[in-house]
Amino acid sequence: MAREDEATIRAGAEDVGVYVHVPFCHRICPYCDFAVVAGLPGGREDRTVSVLVREIEGRAQPFRPASLATIYLGGGTPSLLRPESLGRILGAIGKAFPGTPSEVTLEVNPSTTERERLPAFREVGVTRLSIGVQSFADATLKRLGRAHTAVECHATLEAARRAGFDNLSLDLIFGAQGQDLPAVLADVEAALAHSPEHVSAYALTVEPGTPLAFGVETGRLVLPSDDLAADMMLAVADRLEAAGLQRYEVSNYARPGNEAQHNARYWQRRAVLGVGIGAHSYRPPTAANPHGARPANERDLARWSTRIESGVMTSPEPGWLSAAEARAEAAFLALRRRQGISAAAFSAEWRATPRDIWPREIENLVAAGLLDESSAGDLALTQRGWLLADSVFEHFVSPDAD
Ligand code: SF4
Known part of the structure; x- marks a missing residue:
């Protein structure tokens, strides 16, 4: 078999996952270093969705004739968009690539507005929710700078089941200021009470340049020691595995058959088209590009919009890999x-x-x-x-x- 054929098969160029980055959040959490923008003023939603649609149409070509494998709507908080906006984005992806995706994930935060939209999100084609619970303790949520409460977490999970979602993932964070081992395990128990198909449990990381990093550097914030954080990770893993959620990746646990299919594409180096600010794509190897590429988009909303609206579809960082x-x-x-x-x-x-x-x-x-x-x-x-x-x-x- 020629090297090119092998590389193509290995990288999965026969299908493609599409990642859509929606940058808007109610407010910016102090530990966040994603490409995000606070608020969603009127008019901005329609323009951003139009630019995303144009980017999907304009950047699909190098991935063709791949069929559509998965879609992931992340951010930011993509569930701040109206269901019809998500429908426009999903419609553009469906036109750009043949096939029916096996998984369409939407990141959701536990807010009232988003909760009310869950049935409509399902109607436009979302099949899986990734819910940014982070903690079921109000004190921890407050220290993390999150806008929601524990009551809203429970209400969102219940509403998701009522809306018919049978594939739910919860995000939990451990290692926040003031958290101890019993508090972390209480969060895990609260999560398990909703029988999630998937849990992502992350250690809080201090990203340089964030308000959290500033608080830690100045001594205003004291996080659990590395030893305690390690104990937390072990205890979380033990409890989730005992409940039937197998750890299949560093931070991810799933019931058999419910592993995240889109995220697996990154670990398996399979083709991904990423659109929106700060989104990364993965282009499998070709003859002209023998080791693949990870093109990255602009992180600035205005620059990204202007670039796409003026018809420039190449990424500012082509990301050729050696x-x-x-x-x-x-x-x-x-x-x-x-x-x-x-x-x-x-x-x-x-x-x-x-x-x-x-x-x-x-x-x-x-x-x-x-x-x-x-x-x-x-x-x-x-x-x-x-x-x-x-x-x-x-x-x-x-x-x-x-
Ligand atoms: S909700 Fe998520 S993406 Fe938005 S600011 Fe907070 S951590 Fe960042």
């Missing part, structure tokens, strides 16, 4: 998943085993108890490796010197 970058991605994205790296699949793609490329790094990570290595050379994170996943991945991106 062989070394693509190989590192192949390793650390595979390690994010429970299955880890298959040495055979890696060798088929790269003509070398992971051990050939990162001999010292793998030796050290196995010796440190962070990676498990099978006799066939397959690699997966250990329990301790899950806790320190980002620092494990660093070894594949920036191999040890000399």
Whole structure:
């Protein structure tokens, strides 16, 4: 088989996932470093949706003839858009690519307006909700700067079931100021009471330049220690797994068959068209682009709108990957998943085993108890490796010197 054919099959160029970034939020949370804009003044919604539709039409061509696999409407808070606006976006995607998506996810926050729109969101084609609960404790929600309350979290989950959604994902955050282990486990119990099909449990991360980072740097905010955060992650994982939600990725848990299909495309390096501010795409390898590309959009709403409205459909950052970058991605994205790296699949793609490329790094990570290595050379994170996943991945991106 020619290298080009292999690469095409590996990267899944036969189908495509579409990510739509809707940047608007009621207000900006102090820990957020996504591409977001506060408020949604009148007129802005229709213009932004028109630009998104134009971008979908204008940027679909390089992905054709791929059929549509998944759609993810994220942000920001895409559920601030009216259902008819989401319908316009979904209609444009449906025209751009053939096929019926197996999953159409919408991110929702637990606000009254969004809750009332859930039946209409379902009618326009949304099949899965990712609900930004974060916590069921009002004190934690307040410290996270979230606009909703615990009562609204429960009400939104109940309304989602009433609207007929049988595939619900909840986001939970642990490691916020003032949280202790019992509080985190109480959040998990409250989530389980709604029998979610999927849970994403994230450690609160301090992103540089955010108000949260400023508060931590100045000592105004004190977060749980790294040891306590690690205990929280272990306890969350144990409890969710005991309830039948298997940890299948660093931060993600699902009942069998309910793993997030769109997100899996990123870890499997399958084609994704990303539209909207700050959105990233993934273009699988081709003859002209032998290692694939991750084009990135403008993060500024005005610049992005002007660019698309004037017909410029190329991304300002083309994101061509070098062989070394693509190989590192192949390793650390595979390690994010429970299955880890298959040495055979890696060798088929790269003509070398992971051990050939990162001999010292793998030796050290196995010796440190962070990676498990099978006799066939397959690699997966250990329990301790899950806790320190980002620092494990660093070894594949920036191999040890000399
Ligand atoms: S709701 Fe989500 S996307 Fe919006 S500001 Fe808060 S963390 Fe960021």
